[in-house]
């Protein structure tokens with residue numbers, strides 16, 4: 114009976130020669146002496162069940178990140194067979210512009226730790242950019258003195274990222290009332306997310322210039338100052354009429370931008386009350 118050992122070495126299909134001899138010293142019948150050396154060999158053909166490979170296993174089968182949270186997910190890496198030398202797997206997040214990072218730049222597997230899974234944690238950044246659902250690739254490469262593993266192909270991991278950003282223009286309420294005595298009030302305008310190009314808020318104007326006027330007609334937000342509120346000052350206008358306190362609106366008109374997420378957005382108007390000073 115010929116038995117093969119299930120080892121963890123990567124050998125490929127291989128064969129072992131089993132040969133036979135008559136022991137002429139122990140065999141008393143000298144008639145068999147001549148037979149020695151002419152006995153047939155037996156070749157045992159061994160099928161190998163070990164192969165060089167690197168297995169990636171994603172948690173729950175995929176790598177999913179959400180800018181709102183959880184912003185992390187993980188996957189594991191291990192070798193499918195025993196290497197003859199260290200195998201170093203380099204981990205690269207290709208698309209750093211999308212803010213996806215990995216906690217391990219490389220993983221080292223030895224001839225004793227090759228079958229122990231090592232974990233890579235993937236993290237997404239909660240950025241202020243409108244991207245919609247998007248993805249980012251994490252790639253791997255292997256180097257080793259074991260030619261079975263050096264440069265071997267390894268699967269990519271695709272990180273799927275759920276976005277939490279929506280383009281929008283936030284207009285505050287008015288800080289207070291204006292007055293016919295020239296009292297002023299203010300409101301601010303700011304963008305919700307970082308635009309990809311300048312955003313101009315056009316046509317800021319009072320619907321009732323007899324009660325209040327604004328100090329500027331346009332606001333420009335850039336990719337740098339998009340998150341800094343800009344102030345519009347409203348100044349009450351006088352008349353000689355006993356007209357009571359009058360509510361009026363400030364128009365904050367359409368956004369113009371080559372960033373299509375912002376182009377055409379119409380912000381809210383602002384309601385102001387101008388206090389009468391006649392009696």
Ligand SMILES: [Ca+2]
Pocket residue numbers: 180239240241242276277278
């Ligand atoms: Ca975000």
Ligand SMILES: [Ca+2]
Pocket residue numbers: 180239240241242243244276277278
């Ligand atoms: Ca985003």
Ligand SMILES: [Ca+2]
Pocket residue numbers: 293351352353354355356357389390391
């Ligand atoms: Ca008045």
Ligand SMILES: [Ca+2]
Pocket residue numbers: 293324351352356357359387389
């Ligand atoms: Ca008035």
